[in-house]
Amino acid sequence: MSVARTIAIDGPAGSGKSTIGARLAQRLGYVFVDAGALYRTMTGEVLARGVDIHEAAAVIEIARQVTIDVGQGEVLLDGSAIPFDLHSHAINQAVPVVAAYPDVRNCVRQIQQKIAQNDGIVFSGRDIGTVVLPHADLKIYLNPSLQERANRRHATNPTVDRQRILEDLQQRDSMDTSRAESPLRIAEDAIVVATDGMEIDDVLELLLSYTQSTP
Numbered sequence: 001m002s003v004a005r006t007i008a009i010d011g012p013a014g015s016g017k018s019t020i021g022a023r024l025a026q027r028l029g030y031v032f033v034d035a036g037a038l039y040r041t042m043t044g045e046v047l048a049r050g051v052d053i054h055e056a057a058a059v060i061e062i063a064r065q066v067t068i069d070v071g072q073g074e075v076l077l078d079g080s081a082i083p084f085d086l087h088s089h090a091i092n093q094a095v096p097v098v099a100a101y102p103d104v105r106n107c108v109r110q111i112q113q114k115i116a117q118n119d120g121i122v123f124s125g126r127d128i129g130t131v132v133l134p135h136a137d138l139k140i141y142l143n144p145s146l147q148e149r150a151n152r153r154h155a156t157n158p159t160v161d162r163q164r165i166l167e168d169l170q171q172r173d174s175m176d177t178s179r180a181e182s183p184l185r186i187a188e189d190a191i192v193v194a195t196d197g198m199e200i201d202d203v204l205e206l207l208l209s210y211t212q213s214t215p
Helices: 017-028 035-048 056-065 089-099 103-115 126-134 145-158 162-178 200-211
Strands: 007-008 030-033 069-073 074-077 119-124 138-142 192-193
Touching: 007 017, 007 126, 017 030, 017 035, 017 119, 017 200, 030 035, 030 069, 030 103, 035 056, 035 069, 035 074, 035 089, 035 103, 035 119, 056 103, 069 103, 089 103, 089 162, 103 126, 119 126, 126 138, 138 200, 145 162, 192 200
Parallel strands: 007 119, 007 138, 030 119, 138 192
Antiparallel strands: 069 074
């Protein structure tokens, strides 16, 4: 029996990829990289500079200028802690547009590929198993229902209207699955995990069992 050394975790918005990925990496003693946080950092910097997210050239120029890295379990922007909330409503709305630009995705992919040179890594995102780590030892696709994802997000932020959360997730799903550049899809060799009704600890233990059963 071998142990998976490179693990790709994909899934739609609100599926728990980053939470599960971080805890799985901690249990295994691996490096964790949240691709979503990298795109959110790019998006936050674009908004912070007052750039229109629909101005492709300006957005791409920022993506090429900034330095993003992962250190001590957090994302760093130009070597410093991120000065904005990565999960603000503004970033939630803007990140699908920014992340859809092929040149932005290429910039982030270069960051990911550099980090992926480490041995013992857990990547979470939307195109990890299909594009970033197509040869990962283990590929997981977390697939809770839309209603489940909306309920979870509302439980963590009850001040936000649940219907708005639901609509935001629907919009994000549509944009992620229909974009021309590396759309969200399930890798052919991924293990699909429907997590409706499961506690985080239960999902974590299930994924840990998969890491121990790779050929």
